[in-house]
Amino acid sequence: MADIETTTSLRRGRPGYDQRGILEIAVAAFNESGYDATSIGMLADRLGLSKSAIYHHVSSKEELLALALDEALDGLEGVLREPAATEGPAADRLAHVLRGAVDVLTARLPYVTLLLRVRGNTDIERAALARRRTFDRAVADLVVEARNEGSLRADVDPAIVTRLLFGMINSIVEWYRPDGPETPAQLADDILTIALDGLRVAP
Amino acid sequence: MADIETTTSLRRGRPGYDQRGILEIAVAAFNESGYDATSIGMLADRLGLSKSAIYHHVSSKEELLALALDEALDGLEGVLREPAATEGPAADRLAHVLRGAVDVLTARLPYVTLLLRVRGNTDIERAALARRRTFDRAVADLVVEARNEGSLRADVDPAIVTRLLFGMINSIVEWYRPDGPETPAQLADDILTIALDGLRVAP
Numbered sequence: 001m002a003d004i005e006t007t008t009s010l011r012r013g014r015p016g017y018d019q020r021g022i023l024e025i026a027v028a029a030f031n032e033s034g035y036d037a038t039s040i041g042m043l044a045d046r047l048g049l050s051k052s053a054i055y056h057h058v059s060s061k062e063e064l065l066a067l068a069l070d071e072a073l074d075g076l077e078g079v080l081r082e083p084a085a086t087e088g089p090a091a092d093r094l095a096h097v098l099r100g101a102v103d104v105l106t107a108r109l110p111y112v113t114l115l116l117r118v119r120g121n122t123d124i125e126r127a128a129l130a131r132r133r134t135f136d137r138a139v140a141d142l143v144v145e146a147r148n149e150g151s152l153r154a155d156v157d158p159a160i161v162t163r164l165l166f167g168m169i170n171s172i173v174e175w176y177r178p179d180g181p182e183t184p185a186q187l188a189d190d191i192l193t194i195a196l197d198g199l200r201v202a203p
Numbered sequence: 204m205a206d207i208e209t210t211t212s213l214r215r216g217r218p219g220y221d222q223r224g225i226l227e228i229a230v231a232a233f234n235e236s237g238y239d240a241t242s243i244g245m246l247a248d249r250l251g252l253s254k255s256a257i258y259h260h261v262s263s264k265e266e267l268l269a270l271a272l273d274e275a276l277d278g279l280e281g282v283l284r285e286p287a288a289t290e291g292p293a294a295d296r297l298a299h300v301l302r303g304a305v306d307v308l309t310a311r312l313p314y315v316t317l318l319l320r321v322r323g324n325t326d327i328e329r330a331a332l333a334r335r336r337t338f339d340r341a342v343a344d345l346v347v348e349a350r351n352e353g354s355l356r357a358d359v360d361p362a363i364v365t366r367l368l369f370g371m372i373n374s375i376v377e378w379y380r381p382d383g384p385e386t387p388a389q390l391a392d393d394i395l396t397i398a399l400d401g402l403r404v405a406p
Binding site for chain 2 (some may be wrong): 163190
């Protein structure tokens with residue numbers, strides 16, 4: 001927060017929040033009270049700012065939602081573009097993407113929490129759901145590829161595997177605490193052990 | 204529904220719903236609209252009954268919630284009391300309990316869906332959460348026992364294993380459809396393959 005305040009002070013000549021700082025508080029409020037129940041006025045109270053001060057940084061509550069969902073989705077989509085996600089045996093690429101998804105969930109926890117609660121009530125939410133489905137489908141394709149190359153057991157339905165993998169990974173938002181004993185890397189190791197070792201065909 | 208109507212007609216001398224039938228409709232409404240947003244008046248509309256006809260069968264909306272949560276919790280707790288959950292190696296008992304939990308989730312889907320959404324806002328909800336925690340702890344104890352007997356890998360934290368197992372199993376309420384291609388038994392097989400085979404120590 002110190003850095004943010006310094007930057008903002010320098011840029012705007014007064015202490016306060018930049019767009020990123022407002023976004024963080026907004027996402028926390030959306031997760032606690034629900035997006036619909038949160039107004040710009042409530043955010044202004046929470047931030048100790050006037051509503052017009054908020055509108056210096058964002059055009060609307062919808063823009064805050066779109067920025068927040070982008071933060072989660074850009075992270076997940078970024079994992080798919082990493083070299084380790086695009087080159088090599090499918091089983092290794094799958095492991096890399098699952099590990100990367102865990103990293104994004106833990107590093108951007110409030111943003112992914114919000115993404116996972118989106119139900120598609122507005123155009124912004126529907127666009128986010130479409131991007132999430134595309135990500136899920138890319139992982140499902142990797143499961144199929146890994147199965148076809150003989151790395152994963154053939155007797156488990158790839159569609160169910162994919163859903164259960166996401167069930168496990170997405171549950172992180174329910175219980176993971178950044179100040180808890182597990183590091184994100186340990187968590188990723190445990191998930192890969194549980195999720196993939198049981199599916200792997202012994203070499 | 205035909206059976207329910209017949210039973211009720213015989214018992215009360217008019218067509219309609221018995222407590223079970225009202226409960227089913229109530230749980231569907233709670234899951235769709237939220238418990239707080241659902242009134243007895245709305246249930247009456249949905250059932251085509253007067254409010255007083257509903258009050259023949261249940262004393263309050265709270266009683267419907269308590270009955271619904273009991274349905275889910277009685278099922279889960281029943282699994283823990285089965286002989287296969289209390290006798291034999293811990294790894295086998297764990298497998299039996301996970302399979303039983305999947306069976307309860309698929310057989311009592313709307314009731315478990317409601318249970319998993321409870322946040323502890325009322326005494327009834329807090330009592331249900333306490334029972335759910337006791338169930339979760341019994342499974343966590345089984346994971347520890349299976350690890351101590353040398354059946355499960357020692358390098359994965361049992362607390363995280365338990366959370367990830369529930370993450371996977373509980374995700375079923377998000378996507379399982381009783382009329383879908385997977386039978387509950389297949390689903391349980393797949394979950395045990397993913398969840399436990401990766402953790403098992405090779406004999």
